[in-house]
Amino acid sequence: MLEARRNVFIYCGLAALALANVSCRKSEEGRRTSPINRLVISKSAGPRTFNRLLSADEQTNSIGDCLMGRLIHINRQTQQPEAELASSWQVSSDGKTLTCELRRGVKFSDGAPFTSDDVVFTFQVLNDPAVASPASFDFDGQPMKVEQLDSHKIRFVFPAPYAAAERLFDGVPILPKHILEPAYREGKFAQAWTLSTPPEQIVGLGPFKLKEQVAGQRVSLARNEHYWKTDSAGRRLPYLDELVFNIDPDRGTQLLKFQQGETDLLSPVNADDVAALTPMEHQGKIKITDLGAGLIREIFWFNLNGGKQKNGKPFVDPVKLDWFKDPRFRQAVSYAIDRDAIAKLVFAGKASPQYGFLSSGDKLWLNPDVKKYPYDLERAKSLLAEAGFRSQNGNELLDSQGRPVNFTLMTNAGNAIRQKMSALIQADLARLGIKVNLATLESRALLSVINESLNYEACLLAIVSGDADPTSHVNILSSGGVTHWWRPRQTRPGADWEARIDDLMKRQMRALDPAERKKLFDEVQAIMADEQPFIFLASRHLIVAAKTDVGNLKPALLPDFVLWNCEELYRK
Amino acid sequence: MLCAALADFLSPYDPAEQHRELYFAPPARIRFPNSESSWRPFVYALRLEDLERMRYVEDGAQRYPLRFFVRGAPYRLFGFIPCHTHLFGVDAPARIFVLGSDGLGRDVFSRIVHGARLSLSIAGVALLISIPLAMLVGSLSGFYGGWFDFTCMRVMELFLALPALYLIIALRSALPLGLAPEKIFLAMVMVIALFGWASLARIVRGVTLSLRESEFVMAAVALGASDARVIFRHFLPNLSGLILTQAALAAPGYILAEVTLSYLGLGTPEPLPSWGGMLASVGSVGRLGTFWWNLAPGAAIFLTSLTFYLLAEGLREWSDPRSQIIDTARQLW
Numbered sequence: 092m093l094e095a096r097r098n099v100f101i102y103c104g105l106a107a108l109a110l111a112n113v114s115c116r117k118s119e120e121g122r123r124t125s126p127i128n129r130l131v132i133s134k135s136a137g138p139r140t141f142n143r144l145l146s147a148d149e150q151t152n153s154i155g156d157c158l159m160g161r162l163i164h165i166n167r168q169t170q171q172p173e174a175e176l177a178s179s180w181q182v183s184s185d186g187k188t189l190t191c192e193l194r195r196g197v198k199f200s201d202g203a204p205f206t207s208d209d210v211v212f213t214f215q216v217l218n219d220p221a222v223a224s225p226a227s228f229d230f231d232g233q234p235m236k237v238e239q240l241d242s243h244k245i246r247f248v249f250p251a252p253y254a255a256a257e258r259l260f261d262g263v264p265i266l267p268k269h270i271l272e273p274a275y276r277e278g279k280f281a282q283a284w285t286l287s288t289p290p291e292q293i294v295g296l297g298p299f300k301l302k303e304q305v306a307g308q309r310v311s312l313a314r315n316e317h318y319w320k321t322d323s324a325g326r327r328l329p330y331l332d333e334l335v336f337n338i339d340p341d342r343g344t345q346l347l348k349f350q351q352g353e354t355d356l357l358s359p360v361n362a363d364d365v366a367a368l369t370p371m372e373h374q375g376k377i378k379i380t381d382l383g384a385g386l387i388r389e390i391f392w393f394n395l396n397g398g399k400q401k402n403g404k405p406f407v408d409p410v411k412l413d414w415f416k417d418p419r420f421r422q423a424v425s426y427a428i429d430r431d432a433i434a435k436l437v438f439a440g441k442a443s444p445q446y447g448f449l450s451s452g453d454k455l456w457l458n459p460d461v462k463k464y465p466y467d468l469e470r471a472k473s474l475l476a477e478a479g480f481r482s483q484n485g486n487e488l489l490d491s492q493g494r495p496v497n498f499t500l501m502t503n504a505g506n507a508i509r510q511k512m513s514a515l516i517q518a519d520l521a522r523l524g525i526k527v528n529l530a531t532l533e534s535r536a537l538l539s540v541i542n543e544s545l546n547y548e549a550c551l552l553a554i555v556s557g558d559a560d561p562t563s564h565v566n567i568l569s570s571g572g573v574t575h576w577w578r579p580r581q582t583r584p585g586a587d588w589e590a591r592i593d594d595l596m597k598r599q600m601r602a603l604d605p606a607e608r609k610k611l612f613d614e615v616q617a618i619m620a621d622e623q624p625f626i627f628l629a630s631r632h633l634i635v636a637a638k639t640d641v642g643n644l645k646p647a648l649l650p651d652f653v654l655w656n657c658e659e660l661y662r663k
Numbered sequence: 664m665l666c667a668a669l670a671d672f673l674s675p676y677d678p679a680e681q682h683r684e685l686y687f688a689p690p691a692r693i694r695f696p697n698s699e700s701s702w703r704p705f706v707y708a709l710r711l712e713d714l715e716r717m718r719y720v721e722d723g724a725q726r727y728p729l730r731f732f733v734r735g736a737p738y739r740l741f742g743f744i745p746c747h748t749h750l751f752g753v754d755a756p757a758r759i760f761v762l763g764s765d766g767l768g769r770d771v772f773s774r775i776v777h778g779a780r781l782s783l784s785i786a787g788v789a790l791l792i793s794i795p796l797a798m799l800v801g802s803l804s805g806f807y808g809g810w811f812d813f814t815c816m817r818v819m820e821l822f823l824a825l826p827a828l829y830l831i832i833a834l835r836s837a838l839p840l841g842l843a844p845e846k847i848f849l850a851m852v853m854v855i856a857l858f859g860w861a862s863l864a865r866i867v868r869g870v871t872l873s874l875r876e877s878e879f880v881m882a883a884v885a886l887g888a889s890d891a892r893v894i895f896r897h898f899l900p901n902l903s904g905l906i907l908t909q910a911a912l913a914a915p916g917y918i919l920a921e922v923t924l925s926y927l928g929l930g931t932p933e934p935l936p937s938w939g940g941m942l943a944s945v946g947s948v949g950r951l952g953t954f955w956w957n958l959a960p961g962a963a964i965f966l967t968s969l970t971f972y973l974l975a976e977g978l979r980e981w982s983d984p985r986s987q988i989i990d991t992a993r994q995l996w
Contacts, residue, residue: 366717367953436683505928510944
């Protein structure tokens with residue numbers, strides 16, 4: 092199977108190189124008119140650190156990924172792993188070891204050679220609990236072992252077979268041992284590459300190196316002339332001389348700057364802003380790309396926690412908990428929600444209705460045959476009747492004991508999209524006779540309620556996948572996971588179907604045959620759709636806009652949506 | 664005020680009703696017929712033509728005349744008279760959105776009128792709480808002075824020095840989640856009044872201090888009048904004009920406080936319309952340019968504030984004994 096994947100890579104790689112070849116000539120022309128080949132993009136927040144190994148947020152990651160190289164990276168467009176600093180890799184037949192052949196003649200941005208020493212050092216730091224890297228990973232508590240075979244060959248040994256282990260390497264930047272080892276030995280690794288470090292001390296294997304950073308304003312990257320990749324004409328990448336990140340926390344400012352031509356890319360574009368940008372597209376100044384359903388899924392769920400708070404009160408009123416726990420109640424609610432209206436009114440039509448766990452953008456793993464819940468009030472009413480609910484005067488739903496059905500749905504304040512969705516849900520459920528109270532909470536307060544205090548009834552939020560692989564969802568799906576929001580951090584599964592999901596997730600993690608993994612994960616998706624612990628609403632489309640003279644742009648659903656191939660981008 | 668009280672009657676639609684086919688519809692173009700036969704203005708039905716650019720076109724096939732005193736969504740006039748007559752409307756399927764519709768297809772005009780009720784009543788109730796409190800504390804501390812005055816002043820300064828907005832947000836998030844809208848309303852009133860009384864009380868105290876030294880008060884005290892008599896017979900009547908003016912000046916501030924809270928999503932929840940919540944829904948540059956009619960609540964806030972300031976001006980003129988207008992009025996009398 093790996094062989095087959097490699098073929099795909101080669102094919103895609105050739106296509107990319109062919110494009111690059113064309114671009115090469117064009118960018119020469121561009122050089123004559125503008126002395127510097129520069130690309131400017133807005134970021135909603137500046138980097139928190141230049142140490143990619145310590146970065147935990149998306150903004151810091153996307154800047155760090157331009158500076159650093161990885162052994163294996165995931166092609167965002169094909170969603171498949173590709174060789175980067177490792178010229179090739181081999182997974183053993185028992186799935187427990189992964190052997191990497193390192194690329195020869197590669198140099199860091201300061202000219203120092205890259206060898207397996209750097210890789211060993213990187214993984215030593217990564218596995219060090221004192222460093223507490225957000226990128227670290229283990230296998231049921233056991234770290235993997237790193238064996239240095241020679242100066243350009245390295246072997247990783249996992250405690251247990253681990254499917255798609257090569258994908259994990261996408262998140263691990265290879266650090267320069269000659270620069271960072273002294274700091275690490277002194278226990279000052281965290282202070283080594285901060286925002287105040289002089290730019291020339293930040294050394295990496297990525298296509299760019301840090302040129303300048305002005306706190307709160309911008310980060311400028313310059314071309315790394317030692318970058319290893321070349322195009323088919325033998326010219327060293329990257330094509331761009333400069334990559335500038337403007338820090339614009341406000342989305343409105345980002346839009347205005349893009350409209351005025353101050354920035355070259357806008358990613359992602361809010362669905363509401365598309366209408367403001369289409370005139371520019373008609374003038375031929377920009378190109379808007381709608382990539383279809385992205386990996387963010389809007390959801391809402393009922394709190395199914397049966398326990399008690401510290402003061403002895405239950406998390407959820409036991410009467411309501413009984414309603415919420417009945418799958419027929421959740422299914423009825425799901426049928427009563429007009430998802431087409433959500434897609435149209437909330438996302439200006441730039442969203443797809445969502446019924447199951449994966450969005451259709453997760454094309455490699457999606458199970459298209461899960462149960463769907465199209466808007467159907469009659470089905471909803473009959474399910475409720477079956478579960479013992481009845482309606483009074485045609486406008487109030489009562490449970491089997493004659494108590495009116497109502498609940499409070501909370502979401503984060505200041506988010507117009509979620510507020511609109513909750514208003515729609517409120518109106519939709521009113522048709523079933525369910526009274527929904529809406530509450531908005533400041534984001535941090537909301538997270539502390541759903542993660543710690545757990546005293547709420549229902550919550551509207553979104554989940555996003557970090558990678559297009561089943562194992563990346565384990566925190567949401569397995570009953571012990573922290574983002575298993577409907578009933579988080581369980582010591583043992585609270586329901587049979589949760590136990591089944593736990594088992595399936597464990598098995599797909601061990602299975603090495605992708606077809607078998609797909610089968611196991613299909614069943615997980617089917618259970619999620621049947622049980623509706625999350626009531627899925629919609630997945631917004633990923634839309635990016637770029638000036639028409641940005642070449643080689645290959646927007647993709649995985650972050651960073653537009654800069655993942657920053658070494659190939661150029662200005663026409 | 665009248666507008667707020669008659670909100671249900673004035674608004675053609677239920678403010679929570681979602682016309683999902685007509686979201687972000689532009690303000691209705693009311694047309695006047697050329698022919699002699701009919702004088703009635705009319706509108707055309709709208710149809711969404713261009714989803715990409717959110718452009719609506721009028722369906723010119725049929726005219727929907729504007730009608731007055733039509734039957735519509737049921738409501739209770741003044742909260743108790745069951746009623747279903749609305750001032751104006753058009754026949755379905757056409758809709759008359761005088762100020763357009765919002766992102767969920769709700770009538771902006773109906774929501775502004777209903778929002779006025781909410782904003783004005785919050786400001787009104789908050790004033791009813793903060794003014795007596797300010798008068799009591801202000802006049803007592805001005806009259807007695809000494810340690811009582813000192814303590815009261817420090818407490819007021821504490822309230823004046825606190826960053827009100829942050830505290831309001833903190834207070835709001837400290838309240839339980841599942842509050843009914845009425846309780847949230849009460850909580851907002853309390854919070855706004857709590858932060859509004861201090862500055863009023865300072866003004867009252869200042870005036871009381873100067874009144875205390877005036878000849879007629881000294882005469883009253885010399886004649887053996889009790890403290891209560893001095894306060895109620897001499898201070899408060901002299902303060903009444905000032906209080907009214909200050910109340911009129913404070914009202915826009917209270918309305919703005921309510922708008923701010925709702926804008927931040929901490930006010931009364933959906934589906935109750937509030938001006939701040941309506942403005943928040945167009946709080947992005949892209950939408951501002953395209954769906955400008957959703958800014959109408961801003962105009963409503965401006966007009967209301969202006970009204971209150973003009974009212975304050977008038978009250979000041981009326982209460983000032985040296986004012987020209989009053990003199991002329993007295994002469995005429």
